[in-house]
Amino acid sequence: MMIKEKSLREKSIVFIGFMGVGKTTIGRLVAQNLYRSFIDIDEQIEKKFQMPVPDVFKLLGEPAFREKEKELVNKYANQSLKVISLGGGAFMQEEIRDVCLNNCTVFYLDMPWDSWKERIHLLMADRPVLQGRSLEDIEELFYSRQAAYASHHSKVTIGKDSPEEIADYITNSLKTAWKLYE
Numbered sequence: 001m002m003i004k005e006k007s008l009r010e011k012s013i014v015f016i017g018f019m020g021v022g023k024t025t026i027g028r029l030v031a032q033n034l035y036r037s038f039i040d041i042d043e044q045i046e047k048k049f050q051m052p053v054p055d056v057f058k059l060l061g062e063p064a065f066r067e068k069e070k071e072l073v074n075k076y077a078n079q080s081l082k083v084i085s086l087g088g089g090a091f092m093q094e095e096i097r098d099v100c101l102n103n104c105t106v107f108y109l110d111m112p113w114d115s116w117k118e119r120i121h122l123l124m125a126d127r128p129v130l131q132g133r134s135l136e137d138i139e140e141l142f143y144s145r146q147a148a149y150a151s152h153h154s155k156v157t158i159g160k161d162s163p164e165e166i167a168d169y170i171t172n173s174l175k176t177a178w179k180l181y182e
């Protein structure tokens with residue numbers, strides 16, 4: 001049996017990048033722009049475990065969180081025509097990187113450290129990975145994850161633009177790529 005390869009237009013779009021760069025906020029808007037279903041992997045994990053992410057870390061432990069994250073990314077990255085926002089740590093798992101890069105269009109939302117650290121106050125309360133760490137530790141974590149995010153198909157550097165402006169830019173660049181390559 002011949003298996004037809006997915007066209008670029010059919011592929012799901014996956015957003016990756018460090019915690020708090022805007023994957024959930026921007027992913028949701030891109031999905032609206034493209035009339036696609038939006039899947040946020042952290043939200044799906046919360047639904048599965050019936051508790052918020054910090055409680056999953058506290059009560060079940062990070063390994064249980066990472067296992068569920070892998071299972072859910074595997075499920076959704078194999079589907080077409082979705083917009084999927086991963087959690088900030090998901091791309092540290094090789095299996096997650098492979099399934100996304102092989103089946104989807106992976107968009108990296110990149111943000112320089114100096115801009116990112118201005119956003120930290122928005123994130124501390126519900127990002128367990130940041131809690132109890134000094135700014136120096138968080139900076140080290142930030143840079144240690146860059147190698148994994150370097151595997152992507154397309155990148156946008158996040159500056160001072162609003163989520164709507166960034167989502168519109170991404171939507172237009174996707175539509176241009178679809179026209180160019182098909």
Ligand SMILES: Nc1ncnc2c1ncn2[C@@H]1O[C@H](COP(=O)(O)OP(=O)(O)OP(=O)(O)O)[C@@H](O)[C@H]1O
Pocket residue numbers: 017018019020021022023024025026042085086087088089119122127160161162163166
């Ligand atoms: N372009 C932007 N300008 C200003 N604030 C933003 C922008 N994008 C996102 N934010 C804010 O930053 C915070 C983090 O955004 P969001 O939850 O979308 O990040 P995330 O990448 O999904 O994080 P995580 O990896 O933890 O899932 C939110 O409070 C959101 O409102």
Ligand SMILES: O=C(O)C1=C[C@@H](O)[C@@H](O)[C@H](O)C1
Pocket residue numbers: 018019042053086087088089090126127128129
């Ligand atoms: O960067 C991380 O390791 C995480 C980011 C969030 O999206 C959540 O997936 C969780 O808080 C872990």
Ligand SMILES: [Mg+2]
Pocket residue numbers: 023024025040042085086087
């Ligand atoms: Mg998110």
